[in-house]
Amino acid sequence: DFGHPVGIVTKNDLILRDLDLLQELHRHRLIKVAISINTLDETIRSFLEPRTSTIQKRLEAVKKISDLGIPVTVLAAPIIPGLTSHGILALAQTCAKMGSNNIQHILVRLNGDIAQIFEDWVKKTFPDRSEKVLNQIASTHKGKLNDSEFKQRMRGSGPLADVIADQFRLARKLYFSKSVKFELNCQRYENLKRPKQFTLF
Secondary structure, X not given: OOOOOEEEEEOOHHHHHHHHHHHHHHHOOOEEEEEXXXXXXXXXXXXXXXXXXXXXXXXXXXXXXXXXXXXXXXXXXXXXXXXXXXXXXXXXXXXXXXXXXXXXXXXXXXXXXXXXXXXXXXXXHOOOOHHHHHHHHHHOOOOOOOOOOOOOOOOXXXXXXXXXXXXXXHHXXXXXXXXOOOOOOOHHHHHHOOOOOOOOO
């Protein structure tokens, strides 16, 4: 009703229930969709995100949304060193074939109680590689599992974080070089606002 632009991020294919609404929003350039897919390994997915849609269902959602012309990107998040950091190029290639117009990533960070919960989970679920995973995560956040530093917390730092980022840069060059940047239509909402608000920046 108000023409407010919308961005949706989801790990599930239930978004397909609202394709009619997405199409109507897209008609006015008011929608962007991001589907979270951080690995092609269904076994890892079932341990890491047991209540979410399978990887295949998410990929099918990417295709169905893309086939309607709606901009859809893949958000590879979280990238967990030693768990979901392998196969980045294969993941990107598969997502591009399904119609994704881009791929971005977020490196895992374990702030607050999440660190203790994750550490307990990874030791029980992957006892053979838990120390490697924890050490690699720490290596991307200056020796800590958590990271609250603005602009740094989502991408990490250090050699391993750089290698991961380089793989995604290469993936975009190889598989998404023809993608066109999509800008949401904010004008419709701006024209309807009463009274006019100050902009943040």
